Amino acid sequence: MTTRAFRIVTSAIFMLASAADGLGALTLKTITNPATLTYSPDSIVSGTGNIQVQCGRKFSGNYTIVLAQTSLLPVAVAPAEVVSYGLYKPATTPTYALSLDGTPASANEVLSGYFPPGTPSTTIANIGFAVLVSPLSLPAPGLYTAKINAKLYAGSYPTVGAPVLTKVITVRVRVKSHVDVSVGSTGSSFTITAHEHTIAFNPLRENAQESADFVVRSNIAYKLTLISANGASLITPEDATSLVAYTVTAPDGTDVLANPVASGASATYSAYRSHTVVVTILPFVDLPTMGDYSDTLTVTVTAN
16 A cells, blocks of 8 residues: 655735826826806906916926817808907916917916925925906807817926826807997997997087997897887977978988898807998978977897
């Protein structure tokens, strides 16, 4: 009989693993997008956003954030205009326009910062920026959305190599319908505060003519109408029975009290359109009583 001895050996392998702390070397932690801005055709509209940069392990020195717009929707189709906006620094007193094409020409066109040696890895720097929406263009109504890549580089401007990380900034601008009209003498330009204009006949004579311009700014099709308070008659408080009739016509002779001054006129966008009217004193039925005669014409512009 043969006897065999078996040696049973057991071994246990213990593996020790350490979980990564997730801090990395340098990172874009979060981006706070600006709130949706509402466009104004008469003033700059502004908002602010913020980028958080985390130092991470074993990093010290300069860092740079380069911006590059990737899209702006909806796309304007001529003659409509695109919304005009820019990102600026610093956020509180916007001074420098940031490059949005990914190719900054100077350090003033990028966002940047510095982590001194020994900075704790949990340290977060807040880099604020401002968004300014210009009134120089008057876009069609809509909600415009811009997507901008924020590329983080280790090092100062000019950047070299590949970015450490890229995140997206979103800028939204709401444009409402705008129809504005100003009134003035013939040849006047658009003036938002020009709400009144006086056409003077001195002295008041039969067949006398004077003209005025209604100047429209609009981002939609519009209709322009004119109403007389006294039924196309000049009256005087001296004598309620003494009336002086007149007409208001377009240069082609169209009666613009009976018909719109303009109907279905196309949007002007940031340009303006003038509508000239001619006031003509009709022959007197009776010799008017001595006095000051007047009437009020009210012009209204509405979406058409």
